[in-house]
């Protein structure tokens with residue numbers, strides 16, 4: 001009997017990178033950057049090139065300040081009196097964070113389908129969790145605005161993972177580290193074989209294979225769903241994403257891991273959850 005469903009956030013629940021693209025393009029032309037950009041056009045007009053740059057520059061430390069610095073834009077994220085903040089606030093108001101089409105409905109239906117029934121073998125409702133290397137402050141705000149925060153039982157986020165960083169090395173445990181999945185299952189009190197993990201990248205898949213909690217002889221592999229609307233297509237669409245996700249991922253020890261399902265729309269997630277609730 002299915003016990004829990006864990007959702008990745010960026011690229012699975014919400015098109016966050018598309019929003020960052022719009023923001024950085026807008027901020028490029030902000031008066032505070034006039035002398036810095038010297039009348040040049042924003043160099044990452046197309047989403048694909050922006051995404052490539054963003055992923056590369058974010059990879060070492062998961063720090064958005066690095067993107068501002070790389071683009072030579074005026075920003076000090078730690079200084080709340082800096083003009084970047086009112087500019088970002090205005091942008092956020094004009095561009096509210098939205099979930100992918102159908103995602104809100106899917107989350108709600110998954111939550112509803114997990115309630116108690118006459119079937120005595122389901123003696124605990126289905127639990128939902130968020131597993132993200134994004135900041136909880138941002139993710140919670142988005143979930144709340146979209147009316148879905150009430151469906152989740154727990155989360156693992158950048159702030160939580162920061163507690164495990166190796167002496168300040170933020171990159172040491174980001175995905176595909178399995179620590180976040182071990183923590184997520186601990187919080188949801190679920191077992192790997194009865195836990196669905198939904199993500200949009202091969203790193204999500206790798207991180208939920210053979211997860212160790214405390215016992216090295218007991219490794220848990222989750223039921224993995226890959227979604228094609230996220231970032232594995234590298235800006236080239238669902239078909240490209242599907243071909244990437246279906247190839248699976250090489251793991252240490254000559255093993256290869258594959259998704260149990262690769263899906264093209266959020267309502268397919270509901271079907272899969274319902275199927276596993278019956279098993």
Ligand SMILES: [Mg+2]
Nearest residue numbers: 008010011200
């Ligand atoms: Mg993702």
